[in-house]
Amino acid sequence: MAKDPICGMYVDEKTVTLTSIVGGKTYYFCASSCKEQFDAPLKSWHRNKVKTAVSWSLGIPVFIITYFVHFYGDYLVLLVLAGIVQFWPGLRFYCGLIDGIRSRSTNMDTLIAVGTTTAFVYSAAIVFQNPLSGTAGVYFDASSLIIALILTGNLMEEMMKGRASEAARRLMDIQPTSANVLRNGAEVSTPVEEVQTGDMIRVRPGEIIPVDGVVVEGVSEVDQSIVTGESIPVLKSIGNDVVGGTLNTTGTFVIRATTVGSDSALSQIIDLVTQAREGKASVQRLADRISSYFVPIVVSSALISSLFWYFVANAGTTIAILAFVSVIVVACPCSLGIATPAALMVGAGKGAKLGILFKGGDSIEMASKVDVVVVDKTGTLTEGRFELSNIRSYADFTKDEIVSILASIEAHSEHPVAKAVMEYAQVSGIRPGQVTEFEAQPGLGIHAKVAGKTYWAGNIDMARSQSVSEEDIEAARRDIIEEEEKTRTVVLTGLENRIIGLASFQDIVREGSSGLQASLSSMGIKLIMITGDNSRAAASIANKIGISDFYADVRPEGKEKIIRELQGKGHVVAMVGDGINDAPSLASSDVGMAVGSGTDIAKSAGNVVLMNANPDDIAVALSLGRRTFAKIKQNLFWAFAYNAILIPVAAGALVPLLGLGIYGVMPILAAIAMAFSSTTVVTNSLLLNRFSYAPAVLHGAGGPV
Numbered sequence: 001m002a003k004d005p006i007c008g009m010y011v012d013e014k015t016v017t018l019t020s021i022v023g024g025k026t027y028y029f030c031a032s033s034c035k036e037q038f039d040a041p042l043k044s045w046h047r048n049k050v051k052t053a054v055s056w057s058l059g060i061p062v063f064i065i066t067y068f069v070h071f072y073g074d075y076l077v078l079l080v081l082a083g084i085v086q087f088w089p090g091l092r093f094y095c096g097l098i099d100g101i102r103s104r105s106t107n108m109d110t111l112i113a114v115g116t117t118t119a120f121v122y123s124a125a126i127v128f129q130n131p132l133s134g135t136a137g138v139y140f141d142a143s144s145l146i147i148a149l150i151l152t153g154n155l156m157e158e159m160m161k162g163r164a165s166e167a168a169r170r171l172m173d174i175q176p177t178s179a180n181v182l183r184n185g186a187e188v189s190t191p192v193e194e195v196q197t198g199d200m201i202r203v204r205p206g207e208i209i210p211v212d213g214v215v216v217e218g219v220s221e222v223d224q225s226i227v228t229g230e231s232i233p234v235l236k237s238i239g240n241d242v243v244g245g246t247l248n249t250t251g252t253f254v255i256r257a258t259t260v261g262s263d264s265a266l267s268q269i270i271d272l273v274t275q276a277r278e279g280k281a282s283v284q285r286l287a288d289r290i291s292s293y294f295v296p297i298v299v300s301s302a303l304i305s306s307l308f309w310y311f312v313a314n315a316g317t318t319i320a321i322l323a324f325v326s327v328i329v330v331a332c333p334c335s336l337g338i339a340t341p342a343a344l345m346v347g348a349g350k351g352a353k354l355g356i357l358f359k360g361g362d363s364i365e366m367a368s369k370v371d372v373v374v375v376d377k378t379g380t381l382t383e384g385r386f387e388l389s390n391i392r393s394y395a396d397f398t399k400d401e402i403v404s405i406l407a408s409i410e411a412h413s414e415h416p417v418a419k420a421v422m423e424y425a426q427v428s429g430i431r432p433g434q435v436t437e438f439e440a441q442p443g444l445g446i447h448a449k450v451a452g453k454t455y456w457a458g459n460i461d462m463a464r465s466q467s468v469s470e471e472d473i474e475a476a477r478r479d480i481i482e483e484e485e486k487t488r489t490v491v492l493t494g495l496e497n498r499i500i501g502l503a504s505f506q507d508i509v510r511e512g513s514s515g516l517q518a519s520l521s522s523m524g525i526k527l528i529m530i531t532g533d534n535s536r537a538a539a540s541i542a543n544k545i546g547i548s549d550f551y552a553d554v555r556p557e558g559k560e561k562i563i564r565e566l567q568g569k570g571h572v573v574a575m576v577g578d579g580i581n582d583a584p585s586l587a588s589s590d591v592g593m594a595v596g597s598g599t600d601i602a603k604s605a606g607n608v609v610l611m612n613a614n615p616d617d618i619a620v621a622l623s624l625g626r627r628t629f630a631k632i633k634q635n636l637f638w639a640f641a642y643n644a645i646l647i648p649v650a651a652g653a654l655v656p657l658l659g660l661g662i663y664g665v666m667p668i669l670a671a672i673a674m675a676f677s678s679t680t681v682v683t684n685s686l687l688l689n690r691f692s693y694a695p696a697v698l699h700g701a702g703g704p705v
Contacts, residue, residue, distance in 0.1 A: 004030045010193035051089035055148035063141040075127045082140035086120050090147045106295035115328035119143040122321045179210035199257045203248045211244040211257045212264050218253030302327035305651035322663040326650035330670035339635030342685035347628030355611035356621045363607040366591045367625025372571040377531035379578035380595050381513045386420040386505040393501045402501035407432040409448040417505050456494045467497040484536040512616040517546045519619035559585035620693045635681045642677040
């Protein structure tokens with residue numbers, strides 16, 4: 001079955017009657033409202049394309065007849081051609097003008113409608129006075145070409161938005177329509193919308209993985225470039241997560257569905273792309289407010305200029321009207337209107353290509369202001385995937401017995417060390433026992449009953465909570481220190497009020513962590529590591545990576561407190577974590593950056609998602625945010641600079657040098673200048689596509705290149 005690209009519902013291609021074909025692909029809809037919403041941008045694009053073509057097709061002959069080709073009755077021909085442009089392609093500006101009047105506000109359409117109407121009505125009045133004279137000055141070329149130029153600028157803006165919509169549509173197209181579900185020992189091809197959480201699904205080489213899941217059988221390499229941007233396939237074996245929409249390349253495996261429907265990682269990515277496209281930064285809202293004041297100021301300036309030339313300079317009605325039209329047209333805030341959204345769209349799109357998803361314009365803006373980055377150690381700077389490195393047993397217990405007890409009670413835990421224990425037990429052929437009364441104590445550890453006895457696993461605080469004597473704790477402390485000095489995480493194992501063993505786990509430092517300090521330092525950003533591990537283990541990892549500032553022994557609630565303290569000192573703080581345990585601190589920071597695989601997206605509380613789980617991408621995201629915001633400021637500068645320079649010119653600043661004859665072409669020059677300013681803004685924004693970043697570990701200090 002097909003998926004409605006608007007509401008996401010599944011529809012049967014064989015019976016549905018509502019369809020649209022785009023780029024050779026057929027899209028199916030569950031309701032006419034969805035089809036109308038889907039078709040609206042495409043219809044608008046085609047309609048505006050036709051109107052722009054008509055404007056140029058008629059505007060160019062109007063220009064040629066006005067200045068180069070004269071014949072009997074030529075002004076009547078100009079009136080007809082310019083009238084078509086004015087009241088068909090130009091009708092949209094009158095609609096915008098009426099909307100502005102109804103809402104008691106002014107907008108870009110106000111300037112265009114007033115300016116072109118003034119030029120057209122003045123010229124029409126000249127023609128009606130003596131239709132066949134062909135001697136009086138008319139300015140139909142100004143009204144026609146202004147409309148053609150404005151529509152061309154609008155068409156470019158629609159084209160950029162269309163690319164963003166196309167990106168979301170292509171992501172949606174990736175999802176397969178069916179899955180090979182294993183039921184009652186047989187393989188059944190099932191519509192993907194009917195797949196339930198827990199279903200077993202076989203995926204063969206070359207097939208798109210239909211839903212998010214975890215591998216329960218087989219091994220293969222998966223191309224995850226659609227969600228991570230990383231082109232190198234990743235080996236997936238039993239226990240590894242896979243993301244729906246990614247490509248299975250080599251082997252066959254069976255997955256257990258974990259997330260389906262709108263909660264899936266790919267659906268979340270589509271939502272994020274849409275949010276980024278539609279989001280506005282606060283600077284854009286500021287530009288909108290400025291525009292609302294800008295239009296009345298421009299109209300007032302045009303009126304003052306016109307009245308000056310008519311009453312003070314005695315230049316006549318024609319010059320007065322041309323001065324009015326020139327000021328109106330040259331001040332058209334097209335470039336101001338697209339300065340911010342153009343840069344945001346290109347920046348968000350570039351981020352998506354790099355595996356960095358920004359949730360809206362504010363995320364990009366805040367990322368550009370960050371001066372402190374707080375990074376959670378486990379799962380961010382390290383793999384968060386532990387290996388059981390050493391076992392020490394006390395009393396009469398053997399190492400295998402310690403592993404058996406740990407495997408029994410850790411089997412019910414989601415902590416990364418639990419997975420390491422289970423993998424070790426499986427390889428060693430040790431089977432876990434039956435467990436009852438399991439309980440996890442956040443920040444301390446876990447305890448449960450095995451064969452009627454209460455066992456526990458955790459840190460020293462957990463031991464104290466189980467009434468272990470300080471003498472026993474001190475006896476184990478020497479071993480603990482020795483293991484922690486090797487950057488290992490230690491888990492004590494106990495039976496009631498006795499310590500019976502010690503297990504140490506090694507976390508693996510992620511590739512890319514070592515260059516993060518240098519990269520952020522080169523950008524003037526302070527890096528702080530934060531971890532729930534003890535100070536010795538934290539210091540060892542920090543030294544290995546090159547981080548000088550860190551907090552150790554921090555519980556989840558303590559991370560949020562540290563974030564707020566930094567903010568209280570005036571810092572703009574980015575918190576980087578795995579998006580689950582760090583959710584409170586991610587939400588309280590100025591920029592929450594969730595690091596992890598695609599499956600973490602649905603759980604992420606951050607407003608930036610780093611799909612590659614590569615620490616280098618922290619610096620890349622912040623650098624891209626700065627570059628994007630710099631583009632916005634450049635665009636706004638050019639938009640205002642054009643107006644600051646050209647409004648006085650249009651009002652007559654060059655008349656003392658060039659004479660009043662300059663007004664014969666001033667409206668056209670104003671329209672060209674206005675179009676050029678919009679082109680400058682769009683071109684400057686598109687340069688963001690050339691953004692690239694050299695990680696410090698490879699290129700010294702690191703930075704944009």
